[in-house]
Amino acid sequence: MSETISGWQLGEWLEKAKADCLALGISIHEVDWFLQELSHLDRLALRLQTFKQQPSVSLQVPWSEFTQLWQRRLTERIPVQYLVGVAHWRHFTLKVSPAVLIPRPETELIIDLAKSAVENPDSEGIWVDLGTGSGAIALGLADCFPHATIHAVDTSLDALAIAQYNAQTTGFADRIQFHHGSWWQPLEGLQGQLTGMVSNPPYIPSGLIPTLQPEVAQHEPTLALDGGDDGLDCIRYLVETAPRYLRSGGVWIVEMMAGQGEAVAELLQAQGGYSGIKIMSDLAGFDRFVMAYLK
Numbered sequence: 001m002s003e004t005i006s007g008w009q010l011g012e013w014l015e016k017a018k019a020d021c022l023a024l025g026i027s028i029h030e031v032d033w034f035l036q037e038l039s040h041l042d043r044l045a046l047r048l049q050t051f052k053q054q055p056s057v058s059l060q061v062p063w064s065e066f067t068q069l070w071q072r073r074l075t076e077r078i079p080v081q082y083l084v085g086v087a088h089w090r091h092f093t094l095k096v097s098p099a100v101l102i103p104r105p106e107t108e109l110i111i112d113l114a115k116s117a118v119e120n121p122d123s124e125g126i127w128v129d130l131g132t133g134s135g136a137i138a139l140g141l142a143d144c145f146p147h148a149t150i151h152a153v154d155t156s157l158d159a160l161a162i163a164q165y166n167a168q169t170t171g172f173a174d175r176i177q178f179h180h181g182s183w184w185q186p187l188e189g190l191q192g193q194l195t196g197m198v199s200n201p202p203y204i205p206s207g208l209i210p211t212l213q214p215e216v217a218q219h220e221p222t223l224a225l226d227g228g229d230d231g232l233d234c235i236r237y238l239v240e241t242a243p244r245y246l247r248s249g250g251v252w253i254v255e256m257m258a259g260q261g262e263a264v265a266e267l268l269q270a271q272g273g274y275s276g277i278k279i280m281s282d283l284a285g286f287d288r289f290v291m292a293y294l295k
């Protein structure tokens, strides 16, 4: 059911919503995202505020629901992406729910790193995305390696359902095989065959989680965040186990928390099976990814 509202009234709401954001330390851009997702207004109309002169603006939901949803953003600190049910990541529009981590802008770079790690992105090969969540990384890999087979694994069935939905809506359903299980467990048959393993595993130290902003600590799945006492439980496991699955020269890439780079590089070094270990930064300059090759 959709509804219309006068441009003037919507403009009044917009000003108030931005003031509320400023008071609560929420980015005012979120108001525009929210409005864009729940109306037919585009970015330009929002930037120039031309809609204010329109006698009516159509909304995707009734006005009462629209204002209630925004109220939940402010009072319950629910991330705007969960409220509107979508997140934008690379050039994809992805369905999200509280069953999946909201894919982050900094993670977008992991796809470019994977691409830069191989000589010929057009060659065939097998890539895995371990802990796929919304499916974002698997989709990015399928997009940038057009002849590769992609496997995506998650231990959460609810997350996998969302990832599969996203693969369908983006046209990659026939390129990605989804598996339910823990890390490599559903991929036993691929030992020694992988061109690359890409993962954004849970890496937040357990004790830090309650200190994160409420949007994350109270609403994103703990299963997607909690990396154990030092945050490195999953990464340590992936360092130890990946050599059984990668082919010689295969690439290992993980995202981690800023500040974990040296520790992850040391784990890879100590394992002994990797070469070309590199710590890489995100666009904000924080160490965010580690890449290595199986000898």
Ligand SMILES: C[S@@+](CC[C@H](N)C(=O)[O-])C[C@H]1O[C@@H](n2cnc3c(N)ncnc32)[C@H](O)[C@@H]1O
Binding pocket: 100, 101, 102, 103, 104, 107, 130, 131, 132, 133, 134, 135, 136, 137, 153, 154, 155, 156, 159, 181, 182, 183, 200, 201, 202, 203, 223, 224, 225
């Ligand atoms: C940080 S989220 C990353 C989600 C997505 N790849 C992204 O970058 O937005 C980590 C994901 O790992 C999954 N996960 C946690 N433990 C796992 C395990 N033992 N095996 C497979 N996946 C696991 C979680 O369910 C979650 O979807």
